[in-house]
Amino acid sequence: MVSQFSLVQPTQPVSNRRGRRRAVFGGIDLGTNNCRMLVGTPAAHGFQILDSFSRVVRLGEGLYETGKLSALAMDRAISSLAICADRARRWTGDEFTGPIRLRAIATEACRQAENGVEFVHRAREATGLPLEIINPREEAELAVESCAPLLRKAGRRALLFDIGGGSTEIAWVRLDSGIRPELIGYLSLPVGVVTLSERCAGACYQSEGFFSLVEDIITMLRPFESVHRIGEEIRRGGVVMVGTSGTVTTLAGVSLKLDRYRRGLVDGVSLTRRAVDDALAEACALGRDGLSRHPCIGMDRVEFVLPGCAIFAAIHELWQAPRLMVADRGLREGMLMRLMRDMPTHKHRYNA
Template identity: 45%
Template sequence: MAGHDLAEAAPRVLEARPPPAPPPRAATTTYAALDLGTNNCRLLIARPAQHGFRVVDAFSRIVRLGEGLSSSSRLGEAAMDRAVEALKICRDKMAHRGVTRARLVTTEACRAAVNGADFVRRVQSEADIALEVIDQRTEATLAVSGCAALADPKADAVIVFDIGGGSTEIVWMGGRSQARDPAARIREWDSLPIGVVTVAERYGGIEVGRELFERMVRDCTQALEPFARKAAAASGASGFHLLGTSGTVTTVAGIHLGLPRYDRREVDGLWMQREDVLAVIDRLIDMDYAARAANACIGRERADLVLAGCAIFEAIRRAFPSERVRIADRGLREGILLRMMHEDRAWWRRR
């Protein structure tokens, strides 16, 4: 038995192994959020970071998917062709970046068009992208989730608005003391049937003088009236302010800052005073189409839309008077990314 004991002891030394290596760290999920709107096709690819996410790629192209929709109720062939080509670029970017989780949505144009479902099937066939047509409430909630971090933490009420191509989502959001989740702080919301494309097509966007601009504002005010009645108490709350996310408000901010070219870092989170907004709108009305097209913060592709957007902005500002508005170059796509990462507990996994 002694020999057996020695034989048992020896291998313990001879076969000693180093301690096992720690398990490999889980690969970071790469997320993508795509928003195909009435005017723009926009993609954001990101990975979780300590305080939110880190953008690794982005894409934006004006496709005007809703061109002519207000008069025909259909998506035009040329518009669909432009959108499909942009979506193919998005597909390739997602493949190149190794996207493992994505939400790819489309909004008002596909909701409203009689051939919207046909277009979605065409996108699946030609671009291998499965678009999700989200409803108006989902669109408003995601937009709020994406930009709510910019609301003044001391404000008891904020009117958040997203001026799109075919619709404008507007929300009365309560203060942070009510709930941590911005979606849980929504007091009232609406999706208005006015956007930069629809208003510009109704009134024309090339020659816009003061009289025509005021007619545009009155039309937008009428569309806004039911929501303005429901949310009338918001503007009387302590710390109340406006929070705008869209190409319109970021353009207004860029012009106010006198940027030689648009710079998101300068614009996102900017506070503008009432008189600053009015001064920029006055300047835009005084510009002719060529001057608007030549402005680096507007460009030729949006020169006929910017005053339509300003008319919507001005209608909201008059309905909810505030001395200040915060500008957000973030919204629906960022809301999608944050929601997916929250669902996956992405930040908990990193600890």
């Protein structure tokens, strides 16, 4: 298969409105629940977004029970990837002088599934995208990379977490080590909003079941705490807790009483521990019907909110940071920032 996108050769610049010429970069993140794409060009403070796409594909639907990606889930994912490929080609046509520099990744669903590698090869053939499965460490690194602009002058350390569809990534980060945040340690928990909703969605709507899940997840986190002594570092001060997941941005929307979700009001906001506790309590009290009517949630995400809240509540309880920084950014932004920084040396790595 010949890729229609460039990963190895430097990107040729494209024209902008003022006649200058800039390179174009793209990142595609195929997760357990969503397929997302971001296209951007370097700007003074990071990058300027040229195009974005997000669609719920539920690639991991049924994976917990069967161990495999279902035919329907794979079809949905490939259909969305094909849309991403078509939109990316807008930046590679005759109007421009070179191909977009693009990376496409798959995460936990493809790591877990018996047929994950087979699906990736099929998706590559069907779309022309250079889709690759990344490991949990790189997933944590990309999440940290995406949040780096928010972490400048944030303190000594950061505890960053990303509650995904199939897994939850925890990153323990040194901030006073030099130019960029440095990953000290990471943990990938095999629980996410999709897998947890399939295993015990009903339990999340009952107080006893919810807190039982929280305790189970705390037990999974304790070995990481024992190694890194994060709680002790929090008590010393200078540790910022950062959440990058949809669960956390939803809780921020609840806390801020938004009439509709607004990224500009959520990304980078700092919530007190009391505000976080109140938002968690409100989300749990709303129930399925109330959550589905909430302007920051809606029917397509309602079944994942409380499973995500259970995972977050465990992190929040074990590591009692005084404030939570909310980041509406993730792997796509991390890929773009890394591609822009490493353009001369980045190589295409396919580890499936």
